[in-house]
Amino acid sequence: MSSGRVILIGPMGAGKSTIGRLLSEQLRLAFVDSDKEIEERSGANIPWIFDLEGESGFRDRESQVLADLVKEPPQVLATGGGAILREQNRSLLRSAGVVVYLKTSVAQQLVRTAKDRNRPLLQNANPRQILKQMAQLRNPLYEATAHIMVDTNGHSTRSVVRDILRQLKALDTAYETNR
Secondary structure, three states: OOOEEEEEEEEOOOOOHHHHHHHHHHHHEEEEEHHHHHHHHOOHHHHHHHHHHHHHHHHHHHHHHHHHHHHOOEEEEOOOOOOOOOOOHHHHHHHEEEEEEEEEEEHHHHHOOOOOOOOOEEHHHHHHHHHHHHHHHHHHHHHHHEEEEEEEOOOOOHHHHHHHHHHHHHHHHHHOOOO
C-alpha cells in the first residue's frame, strides 16, 4: 500500500462502515466515514441535504469532503455508495490509496437497509427496483475504480476483513517486486 490509505467503496448496505471500523483496528489506522464527515461539516443529516440541495448539491459536498480527506494522514476511509458516480472522485480515490470494492447483492442490501431511514434514495414504494437500477449503473464503476474486490454476501464481517488483509498483503508484495 503505497500511501497506507485504504478506501472502501460499494453500494449502500455492503458494510463499508462496519467493516471499515474493524479494518482500521487491524491496520492501526484512523477510521473516517465520508457521509458522517459531510453531516458534521454541514450540521445536517443526509436526507435533509438531499431535500434542500438535491442529489447534485449533496454530490458537490461529497466531492469536496473526499478531496479534503485524502490529504489527511493514512486512514481507512468508508465512502458513500454514490461517491464513484463522478469521474473526478474515481480518479482521486484510485490515486489516494488502495480502493477496496465491497460487493453485495441487491437481496443483501434490502435486508441491511430495510429499517434505515437515513437513505434518501430508497425512500419510495419499490426500494428493490431502485437498488437494481443503481447496481446496473454503479457496479461497473465500482469495478473500474477498485484495486481489490471482496464479496460480502454470506460472509461474516471478520471473514471479510481477513480477506481484505490477505489481499492487501498480496498487493504490498506485488508493489515490492515491481519497484
